[in-house]
Amino acid sequence: MKTKILLLGIDGLNLSTALDSGRAPTLEALKNAGYFTALTMDVPTLSGPGWSTLLTGSTHAQHAVKDNLFAGHNLLNRPDLLSRALYQDQSTTTFAAAGWPALVDPVGVGPVIQERREQQRADRHRVIARDGETYGYQRVDAEIADVAVYAVTKFGHDVGFVHFCEADEAGDLYGAQSEHYLEAISRIDAHLARLHAAVAKRVEKYEEKWLMVLITDHGQLDEGGHGGDSPQERASFVIADGIGRDNPDWPDGFAPEGLVPLLLAERA
Numbered sequence: 001m002k003t004k005i006l007l008l009g010i011d012g013l014n015l016s017t018a019l020d021s022g023r024a025p026t027l028e029a030l031k032n033a034g035y036f037t038a039l040t041m042d043v044p045t046l047s048g049p050g051w052s053t054l055l056t057g058s059t060h061a062q063h064a065v066k067d068n069l070f071a072g073h074n075l076l077n078r079p080d081l082l083s084r085a086l087y088q089d090q091s092t093t094t095f096a097a098a099g100w101p102a103l104v105d106p107v108g109v110g111p112v113i114q115e116r117r118e119q120q121r122a123d124r125h126r127v128i129a130r131d132g133e134t135y136g137y138q139r140v141d142a143e144i145a146d147v148a149v150y151a152v153t154k155f156g157h158d159v160g161f162v163h164f165c166e167a168d169e170a171g172d173l174y175g176a177q178s179e180h181y182l183e184a185i186s187r188i189d190a191h192l193a194r195l196h197a198a199v200a201k202r203v204e205k206y207e208e209k210w211l212m213v214l215i216t217d218h219g220q221l222d223e224g225g226h227g228g229d230s231p232q233e234r235a236s237f238v239i240a241d242g243i244g245r246d247n248p249d250w251p252d253g254f255a256p257e258g259l260v261p262l263l264l265a266e267r268a
């Protein structure tokens with residue numbers, strides 16, 4: 001049985017801040033038990049270019065997403081991880097849930113995750129879009145966590161991506177040293193714990209193999225904000241935990257666009 005992949009994107013997460021705070025026990029446990037490497041994101045350290053690189057395995061020049069407006073992007077020629085997993089094996093089922101519309105909502109800019117309406121109609125691809133920009137990410141991330149736990153438990157899609165954005169929202173508004181930022185991290189950590197438990201339950205029940213992978217698209221400055229080329233803004237990471245299988249044997253350090261090929265190789 002092929003490994004199932006659950007990629008969890010935590011927007012704007014300073015991993016060191018999260019770990020030092022003691023408010024992210026799940027993140028800490030996954031890092032300690034799993035594969036870990038630091039990643040350095042390219043400039044500008046904005047969500048649009050960052051997620052486009054991490055999710056399509058493309059450089060900024062290749063996907064041409066320059067900012068969060070996505071004007072002139074080349075994403076139709078740079079399919080996302082979920083689509084590429086399907087092209088690699090047409091039996092692949094996929095799932096994406098995000099509160100930042102640019103990642104998943106075909107109505108707005110982007111989306112980075114392709115709609116693939118035919119597969120949605122055939123129940124092979126499921127996309128859950130929410131709007132945290134309008135309704136706030138604390139509430140929307142909690143909804144995303146609920147639908148993601150449900151999807152993992154009920155369907156166990158072969159390749160999934162789930163995005164949490166509350167920490168980035170708090171970081172932008174109050175800075176990475178604020179209590180707001182740490183509270184957001186602690187709530188996201190609880191979402192991660194629920195997802196991990198849902199995967200572990202499937203592994204126990206169906207003897208499946210899963211890889212739970214955690215990443216961020218950029219850091220947050222202490223005073224709040226990102227986009228520049230400081231080490232804190234460019235700092236990202238990959239944590240990958242094998243559940244029902246070994247941790248992946250990936251190199252220590254690679255370019256951000258190198259993640260998708262590594263993930264696809266786990267499905268080979």
Ligand SMILES: [Zn+2]
Pocket residue numbers: 011012046047048050168217218
């Ligand atoms: Zn971001």
